Amino acid sequence: MDLKPTKPLSGFIELLPVQQRCFDYCTSRMMDVLRRSGYNRLDLPAIERAEVLTDKDNWDEIETQMFLFQKGDTKMGLRYDGTVGLSRYVAGHLNDLTFPLYTYQFARNYRGERPQRGRYREFWQMDIDILGLQSLSTNYDAEIVATLSKMYESISDIVGNVIIKIGNRKFWNAMFEYLGLSEDQSREAFVLIDKRDKISGFVDALTDVVGAQKANEIESVFQNGYRSFLNKTESLDSSISEMDEFINLLNSMGIKNAEIDVSIMRGHSYYTGIVYEFFSVNYPELPAVGGGGRYENLASKFSKTKIVGVGASVGVSRLLVALMEMAKIDLSRFENPVDVAVLVMGDNNVAYAMNIVSQLRDAGIVAIPYLDTDKKFKNQIEYADKIGARFAAIIGDDEVSKNQVALKNMENGNQETLSVADAIKTIKVK
RNA sequence: GCGGGUGUAGCUCAGUUGGUUAGAGCGUCGGUUUGUGGUACCGAAUGUCGCCAGUUCGAAUCUGGUCACCCGCCCCA
Numbered sequence: 302m303d304l305k306p307t308k309p310l311s312g313f314i315e316l317l318p319v320q321q322r323c324f325d326y327c328t329s330r331m332m333d334v335l336r337r338s339g340y341n342r343l344d345l346p347a348i349e350r351a352e353v354l355t356d357k358d359n360w361d362e363i364e365t366q367m368f369l370f371q372k373g374d375t376k377m378g379l380r381y382d383g384t385v386g387l388s389r390y391v392a393g394h395l396n397d398l399t400f401p402l403y404t405y406q407f408a409r410n411y412r413g414e415r416p417q418r419g420r421y422r423e424f425w426q427m428d429i430d431i432l433g434l435q436s437l438s439t440n441y442d443a444e445i446v447a448t449l450s451k452m453y454e455s456i457s458d459i460v461g462n463v464i465i466k467i468g469n470r471k472f473w474n475a476m477f478e479y480l481g482l483s484e485d486q487s488r489e490a491f492v493l494i495d496k497r498d499k500i501s502g503f504v505d506a507l508t509d510v511v512g513a514q515k516a517n518e519i520e521s522v523f524q525n526g527y528r529s530f531l532n533k534t535e536s537l538d539s540s541i542s543e544m545d546e547f548i549n550l551l552n553s554m555g556i557k558n559a560e561i562d563v564s565i566m567r568g569h570s571y572y573t574g575i576v577y578e579f580f581s582v583n584y585p586e587l588p589a590v591g592g593g594g595r596y597e598n599l600a601s602k603f604s605k606t607k608i609v610g611v612g613a614s615v616g617v618s619r620l621l622v623a624l625m626e627m628a629k630i631d632l633s634r635f636e637n638p639v640d641v642a643v644l645v646m647g648d649n650n651v652a653y654a655m656n657i658v659s660q661l662r663d664a665g666i667v668a669i670p671y672l673d674t675d676k677k678f679k680n681q682i683e684y685a686d687k688i689g690a691r692f693a694a695i696i697g698d699d700e701v702s703k704n705q706v707a708l709k710n711m712e713n714g715n716q717e718t719l720s721v722a723d724a725i726k727t728i729k730v731k
Numbered sequence: 732g733c734g735g736g737u738g739u740a741g742c743u744c745a746g747u748u749g750g751u752u753a754g755a756g757c758g759u760c761g762g763u764u765u766g767u768g769g770u771a772c773c774g775a776a777u778g779u780c781g782c783c784a785g786u787u788c789g790a791a792u793c794u795g796g797u798c799a800c801c802c803g804c805c806c807c808a
Contacts, residue, residue: 306799307741308800311799366808367808414805415732415805420807571808644766646766677765678766679765679766679767679768681766681768682767682768683769684768685768687768693767695767707766709768711768711769714767714769
């Protein structure tokens with residue numbers, strides 16, 4: 302009989318126990334930040350109606366980008382980010398929610414695109430959003446960035462530091478208006494500016510779209526700074542001061558690793574204002590490890606009430622799994638989760654041993670029993686060694702008759718026979 | 732969808748200008764005191780050499796096709 306494949310599908314991730322412990326440690330630290338900050342956890346369905354996920358009606362085209370399928374007449378698909386489901390959720394529960402609403406989600410998302418390093422088809426994302434009705438001050442954008450920054454800070458001992466790059470879509474809208482670009486030209490210019498640091502002939506490519514003079518004006522934003530366009534038009538002025546005020550607010554919240562980079566655009570077209578991306582300082586070759594921005598109109602397809610959001614997400618898989626794959630994370634501190642391996646010799650001693658396991662666990666000690674009592678003792682102690690247990694508690698006929706345990710320190714090999722209470726004391730002294 | 736690369740043991744990979752029974756390290760299992768691990772020593776198991784066809788007396792090796800994976804592009808609503 303042919304054996305079936307053991308590898309998961311391409312682009313899907315599974316971790317070894319030590320990696321998973323690191324992953325869980327990091328995500329729980331980040332969620333601690335969110336809980337302390339008062340955000341509400343939402344756990345939304347992984348599957349949505351296809352019409353919720355996309356406005357496009359070209360099934361073939363979107364099928365290449367999303368996981369879509371059909372049951373009966375219902376077309377549905379796996380969510381590709383947290384924002385769409387959140388918009389639907391908020392629009393559907395307007396009467397039960399209080400705004401501004403602070404939310405977070407920690408969930409798997411799915412994309413059908415071809416996988417690459419740091420780009421998976423199934424990945425964890427931590428989304429944080431603040432939603433308001435009718436309007437939401439720019440101060441909330443800063444709150445989101447500051448909270449995101451704290452989340453990264455909470456795991457900086459594992460993954461290093463991040464830098465925050467902040468852009469503003471309003472700036473470019475004002476700029477294109479000032480330059481008199483058509484809608485098509487604006488759209489193409491958006492894409493080019495977004496890719497500015499990736500492509501070689503930026504000005505040439507831009508010249509093809511908008512002509513040499515305007516291309517040079519756009520390039521001068523990068524050469525002379527965005528502030529050189531002050532006092533041109535009212536909307537330019539306001540978008541520029543919006544960025545400056547934003548940075549000042551972040552500074553006053555203790556965020557020092559943020560800078561304006563007007564080439565930051567973000568792919569999602571629903572963003573309308575301030576946008577930002579987070580990059581790893583130590584591993585700049587990694588794509589953005591998080592980002593977000595403001596979306597004024599996303600829920601318009603679900604509700605006539607205007608719902609405004611500012612939100613961001615941490616690409617948890619990209620950040621952690623990609624770094625683990627590149628062997629950039631020191632996993633040694635996650636290697637020894639077990640305090641005591643309880644080894645049992647003889648089936649007739651199992652009850653006594655399990656009682657001790659229970660006492661150890663009640664005392665807050667991580668204890669696991671080795672219950673194949675017919676295995677040779679050598680195998681048992683080897684197991685204790687391999688799982689990195691700090692101690693082995695050995696239980697055979699002698700120990701049971703004396704109502705004690707033989708406690709062996711696996712690091713130095715010292716062994717003594719103790720009462721359970723004394724064993725607990727010894728184990729607890731780290 | 733496009734371009735490039737790689738497919739040999741559970742894993743990482745060797746494998747000479749095509750030549751007999753296919754190799755190493757690590758891991759696994761067993762043994763070197765049946766109540767004592769890490770180190771050391773001895774031994775064992777495991778491969779349709781990704782798949783199909785072709786060239787050849789002979790293919791892991793050369794050619795074509797195909798599939799899978801990796802890297803990059805497109806895309807990122």
